Amino acid sequence: MFNEPENDPRLTALAASLPTSVPFVGPEAQERSAGAPFKARLGANESVFGPSPKAIRTMRMAVKETWMYGDPESHDLRMALAKHHAIDPSEIVVGAGIDGLLDSLVRLTVTKDTPVVTSLGAYPTFNYHVTGYGGVIHTVQYTADYEDPEHLIAKAREVGAKLIYISNPDNPMGTWHSAATIQRMIESVPRDCLLLLDEAYVELALDGTAPAIxxxxxxxxxLRTFSKGYGMAGARVGYALGHKTLISAFNRVRNHFGMSRISQAGALEALADQDWLGDVCNKVDAARKTLYQIAEDNGLKAIPSATNFVAIDCGQDGEFARAVLNELIEMGIFVRMPFVAPQDRCIRIxxxxxxxxxLVAKALPKALAQASGQVLGKSLFGTGSQKT
Structure with a gap:
């Protein structure tokens, strides 16, 4: 019988050196651990409002075609996206969500010791791919809960970066820069460097957030996606917009059969139903305002957001915020939080x-009270002691 060695000699040295951890623990894993489903699934920034009903009907009809591979060129969807954005189809590539496109892009541009720049605490899946291809990550701090374009550009010049990553609007804080600010950043990109602009939440943002394409x-x-505003996170459809020379390079490394026919058909119909997207944006705006009010009712500060989530400052440090988050999870409310200080003083809903x-309005006061009791208990009885 074959016993797998602890350090498998068949792995590359790079693969063997990587941690086995993943960027996110899925809510399904947490439900299995708890032995019960969540009452509210509010941690992965999915759209609970779902896809366009027209897209759902189209995907149901496409089920009978699942015996066929999806079109490896995603031709119809690319043609529709080109028309939607008034660009040439050769300037668009479709992939399995932004995460799949990040993998391909990093594979195209990063090898051992390639320097890249990102914000400390920004979207961790980018770092996951860079590390997986042997790149070296250089970070800059957020400035007042915003990614800092000037500091990112300065760091890129300092280290000779090949890639710079920024999301606008931002994940995990929900903050955003104006189109003019991002355009100035683009114009400041060093020679032989590429700015990777993640616009996953752009459909939910205010006018004037995205510079002209x-x-x-x-x-x-x-990079854009159908996962957020369009409500199709489970379908895994994303796309990249860029210079045709770079876009064509994706064909050298991408998974040509990574898109299902059902996903392609659903995204095509979702794109056509802009009325549904507008309705979702209105519902998200109403929910954001409700979350702002919930924070205020509990003596907390909500970070203004241009996304479909709100980061709420719990008023203390990351340990306290983690305690609040854990209490919410215990009560069946799935939420997440930023990973890095000082942004980890927040929970993200x-x-x-x-x-x-x-459900959040009822649970949050209890979670805050329980977390405060834990902090008080530690201060009275010592970090390593338990109150009996």
Missing amino acids: NTNDARVIR SCGTPKDMT
């Missing part, structure tokens, strides 16, 4: 239905 500018590639928001 200019695919002639080879200094930037923009996705926008939900009125029922979801009511």
